[in-house]
Amino acid sequence: MVTVGVEEEYLLIDAATGVPVARAEQVRRTADLQPAVEAAEVQRELLQAQLEIATPVCRTLEEVDTHLKRLRRALSVSARVHGCRLAACGAAPFADRLPVPVSDTPRYRAMRAEAPQLTDEQLITGMHVHVGVPDRGAGVAVLNGLRPWLPLIVALSANSPLWHGVDTGFASWRTVVFGRWPVSGVPPVFDGATDYSRRVHSLVETGLIRDVGQLYWQARLSERYPTVEIRSMDVQLRVDEAVMLTGLVRAVAATLLVDHRRHRPLPGPGPAPHPHPEALAAALWYAARHGCADRLYDPLTGTLDTPPAVVARVLDVLGPALARSGDASRVEPVLRRLLHDGNGAARQRRELRRGGRAALLGLVGAVDGTPPDDRSPWGSRR
Structure with a gap:
């Protein structure tokens, strides 16, 4: 069984205006006091209007579902204690003119000093899925095989159409913002674990990037855990959609691991074993632009087709x-329902048209499935 772990990032927003608020430390400290939260499950992020949670290692999607609901619920309650709302949208739909300060750590302060504008505009939140691999050689095989799947994952998970009060025209504006950092986008093909390590650490040793944490590829090997980390997803409005994407990613990785163990060529679109980088870069941009409202890039054929067919x-x-x-x-x-009802981006746009800013904030703020005004006490760990 391929194990999984999920990390989700959230925004803290003003309940009335939707503007991000710098209350992450207060909310995190309050969440850590809850019996439902274990140590280190709630973590700082780059900006003080962001928080991240990390589930334990899970063997079943039922476990993923339980942990995400538990942690979303705990943070939602803690946010309300401090007069704000937890939001599960991939980019801040509204923003103030003043930048949100960075979290007070040496690494984040250094990032702000090196790239102030990029850091100030990093009001984006994603979902990362870690899939367990037996060793780094197998991890590189999975990483190579994942490349043509990343545009599809971006399209399905797109949940960031709005930015600074305007519709960007993109389903995943987060993908565009995230791609402005160095060493981003679809990862290259690697010739095994040694090649991966040599090339990654060369970037650090030459001073081109500060550390391996600045590998902003859509998927990479974890340096802390025996996992491949898929980072291409916007955070999801609904827990069941986050669970669905986790299961989909796990199935892709498990299929690639079977091919690796049997020494079969990794599947890829077209006659070549690996798609050309320019094709995948274009497919990723297309996915960010259109989501799943138009055609989808088929990871098996390398062509565009209707979403139901793909x-x-x-x-x-x-x-x-x-x-x-x-x-x-x-x-x-859940995947078929998403194609019928639209992904998060489509539903955000629909809700904004239907009920304006208040309706949109109600949608992105209902992260645990409970009404925003439900003020029931702390949940318990299950």
Whole structure:
């Protein structure tokens, strides 16, 4: 069984205006006092209007679901204590003219000094899925094989259409903002674990990047855990959609691991084993622009097709892995519902048209599935 862990980043926003507020330390300290929260599950992020949670290592999607609901609920309650709201949108839909200060750590202060404008505009939040791998050689094989899948994952998870009070025209503006940092986008192909290590550490040793944490590829090997970290997703409005994406990513990784163990060529679109980087860069931009409202990039053929056709082919290929893990019931229905109802970006736009700013803030602020004005006491750890 391929294990998974999920990290989610959230914004702290003013409940009335939706403008990000710098209250992360207060909210984090209050959350840490709750019986539902374990030590180190709630962490600082770059800006003081952001927080991140990390689930324990999970073997089932049921565990992922339980932990995300527990942690979202705890942070939502803590945010209300400090007069703000936790928001699960991939980019701040509204912002003040003054920048949000960085979290007070040496690393974050150094990032602000090196790239002040990029840091000030980093009001974006993502979802990262760690999938367990037996060793770094297998991890590189998964990383190489994931490359054509990343545009599809971006399209499905897109949840950041708004920025500074305007519609960007993109489904995932977070992808565009995130891609402005060095060493970003779709990772290159690596010739095994040694090649990965040599090339990554050369970037640090030459001073081109500060540390390996500044590898902003859409997927990378974790330096702390025996995992591949998929970082291409916007944070999700709904827990069940975050769980679905976790299951989908796990199925892709499990399929690639089977191919690696059997010494079969890793599947890729077209006759070449690996798509050309310019094709994947264009596919990633297309996914960020359109989400799943237009055509989707098919990781199996390297072409654009209708969302139902691409999803049908993908589920056919991933079917054995979904069956082995028991994840099909949590992946397939939610994925099909997402195609019918729209991803987070589509629903944000729809809600803004329907009810204006208040309705939008109600949507992005209902991160744990409970009404924003529910002030019930601390939840318990299950």
